[in-house]
Amino acid sequence: MFNKILVAIDDSTTSRNIFDAALCLAKTTGASLMLLHVLSSDDRDYPSPSLYSGLEYDPFDSILIEAYQERWQKFEQRGLEMLRSLTEEATKAGVNTEFTQAEGNPAHIICDLAQTWSASLIFIGSRGLTGVKEIFLGSVSNYVTHHAPCSVFIWRDNVNPDSQFSQKNNAQLTSSPS
Template structure:
């Protein structure tokens, strides 16, 4: 039975569904939840990944400082949005009678999920899957794929509705007579 469920969260469309599934499972098993948000430039809605280059100083000190300040403000807002997401879901879990805690880190999502699962001694990682495949997965990577192969515990993924539609279309195309 599951006693400790780690739930990686982000701002993707599937995030609410992942939380709902985790909450439902925790209520059914009496497990506690640990909600995790990893700040990453790869996440949907993250600020630009390129910080202003110090070489701009030779061009314009004022421009460099303005760009740097703007970049820092966007990251601060990004961090606050992540914390608000975690606080909101933690409150929902607590109101439903489920013990929950959270943390937000800045690191590689794939590795940090596995590290926290190990440190917290999670029985299960319940996470979303965007459904990347082929070249998209090769070039962009897949957090869920990495976690599947490196997690110290069981992993359950919630499939995104968009990837289900893609798989359905691929199946239909494969079944068409040629």
């Protein structure tokens, strides 16, 4: 069955759901967890040097370099704190858990780590991109599905909240009996 579960997470609420599901499966099967957070330029909080584009940019300006390095360290630290907290939670639940954080292309890093760690399952989220959006913005879950060395579980939260089905279900959930 599954003995090593790789869980790709970020700081979203979807990732919390992914972690909870992976933890439940790991407790049930006795599997180990590897939590992975990828520092990616696609992240909304990614500290980019272009952040300082309103200033006259000099690549050798030590003040700008220091400001960028400080933002980068905070960005890295926030990811590590999240990973440590989730690792502690899983460990307290009796699941052997480790974590890693890497910088780069999330899809490639997930597949590479799954290969080197010998993962038997990858838990990953999906933003529900389709069509043109998926082509231009890319899809990490699509890439991982096609290139992973093991099974992949894709968690979808609110895939299409504007669909009639979702609106109907939301109306039923929020309405109270008269």
